[in-house]
Amino acid sequence: MKQTARILSTYSADTFGVCSALYELGGMVVIHDPSGCNSTYTTHDEPRWFKEPSQIFVSALTEQDAILGNDAKLIADIEAAAKELQPRFICLIPSQIAHMIATDCRAICRILEKKTGIPAFTLPTNSMHYYERGIYFALQKLADLACQSLSESDAAPAPTAPDWLSEESLARFVQAKAPAPLCVNVLGATPLDFAMNGSIGSIRHWLEARGCRVTSCWAMDSDLDTILASYRADLDLVVSYGGLGAARVLREHAGIPYLIGLPFPQLQPIDTPSNAPSNALAGRPAYIIGETVFAESLARALEAALGLPRSPITAIVPMETDSELLQPGTLCLTDECELIPRLHEAGLIIADPLYEPICPPAAAFVPLPHIAFSGRLYEKDIPNLIEAAPFAAFVQKILRTLQQNDV
Incomplete structure (x- = not known):
């Protein structure tokens, strides 16, 4: 069934992507949403929350506010907080309910600018898209601001x-x-x-x-x-x-x-016959599930390190992306009903540990945690694959898993 997560978790929402992108910049981010979303973001998706201060707020939208459109309370609350905290900017982002009741966030931001003298803007979020879309909008807005002085x-x-x-x-x-x-x-x-x-x-x-x-x-x-x-x-x-x-x-x-792209290390290919990954895979597909640039870059680096021919490792992208980033053969699969048939014949799957329940037992599954998917559950197990030693250890882990599974 499309757009249904029966077994899998879901990726972080676009509103949280905005919060993550703007976290360190001294601005105030207000999610226009009922209470609860902020705690989800801070406890699951934001490892900086207990180390670095930031001004991330939720409007605590009530049922009465939603039905009657009580924007005056929202404006008054943001104005009071902004005058006390003096942020560099105010970013108001709608979630599902604010989006469905068509809250005019642009008008509210214009009012806030006049009342506070602080630059205010909104971004087209609705919590129905994944985090990358929110990061995209937030950084695009920063680029617009950076280029304002240019003719x-x-x-x-x-x-x-x-x-x-x-x-x-x-x-x-x-x-x-x-x-x-x-x-x-x-x-x-x-x-x-x-x-x-x-x-x-x-x-x-x-x-x-x-x-x-x-x-x-x-x-x-x-x-x-x-x-x-x-x-x-x-x-x-x-x-x-x-x-x-x-x-x-x-x-x-x-x-x-x-x-x-990402600068993963370039290792000498493994050519020992007993360790040959191509022999272990026996023609079965290998997949990496993750964010586009990360998955595409890692696939090419692993192919070189494992001595595999070009493009035997396929990236599966389950979130928003752009055709410019997609290499030939990349799969854009979001739902379980699309993923399970593809993974059924796989010989190797590299993905967040929460994907393992939909992976076939015969496949060699190598966990690579992704905070946007499993939050901080496996945070301590995420290797820094940009460095040569952790990358080489990860390659050896793949080889051991292939041999143990006798794919």
């Missing part, structure tokens, strides 16, 4: 079409900029996709080791002023679908080209 004459068209990240594709930009360092924005980084395990720091170090200087990270470890000034960068690196909208805005208005 049309300031922007020059980006000289190259977007490409996937590789040593060669990055080197072309580095050489063109030399001897000065290449200034790079990292777009689409939030804990929903990148656990607090050092992976963002590893991406920074990888870029710096190749002659780059990371000017901003949207939106982890960079403040709002840094992000708003990043239209001066030379290159954007899109590390998730959530960063694609911002990359397109910066390309159009600031002339910044972008690359797509």
Whole structure:
């Protein structure tokens, strides 16, 4: 049955994606929703909640407010909180009920701006889409704000079409900029996709080791002023679908080209006959389930490390994405009724542990937790695969699982 989760969990909602993307930027985010959604976000999806302060609120919409459209109370509450806390901005995002009763969030934001003098905006969320869509809208809005001071004459068209990240594709930009360092924005980084395990720091170090200087990270470890000034960068690196909208805005208005992908290590292929993964798979498909850029990049890196021919590992994307990010053969499957038949013949499945109940016993299942799917349940088990040692250990784990399952 379509759009029904009988066994599986569901991915974090678009409203939570907005909260995650804007968490560190000093703004106030108000989810217009009944009480409860904020606790779900903070206890399941936000590993920074107990370490870093942020201004994430819920409007506590009541049944009477919904029926009578009591926007005055919402405006008064936000105004009072904003005057006390003095956030850099106010972001009001609707959930299902606010969306269904057609709350005019844009009008409310205009009123709030006049009353508080603080920039206010809304984003088209409704809690019926997945988190990547919320990150996409939030970072796209930041890119719009960053480009406000630019005139049309300031922007020059980006000289190259977007490409996937590789040593060669990055080197072309580095050489063109030399001897000065290449200034790079990292777009689409939030804990929903990148656990607090050092992976963002590893991406920074990888870029710096190749002659780059990371000017901003949207939106982890960079403040709002840094992000708003990043239209001066030379290159954007899109590390998730959530960063694609911002990359397109910066390309159009600031002339910044972008690359797509994650720098997973390139290991020497395993060619020992007894360990040959191609023999263990025996022609059965291998799948990675996850966010588009992560899954596509990891699939290519694992193929090289395991000595497999090109594209035997297929990425399955169960959330919002864009055709620009999809490699040939990628599957966009959201519902259990679509996933179960595909997984039935699989020889290898790499996915969040909560996917295991719908995977066939004969398949080699290798868990790779994803906070946006299983929350903080397996947070401590998420490896930093950008680093060579954890990546090599993960490759060996795949080999052991294939051998144990005798696929």
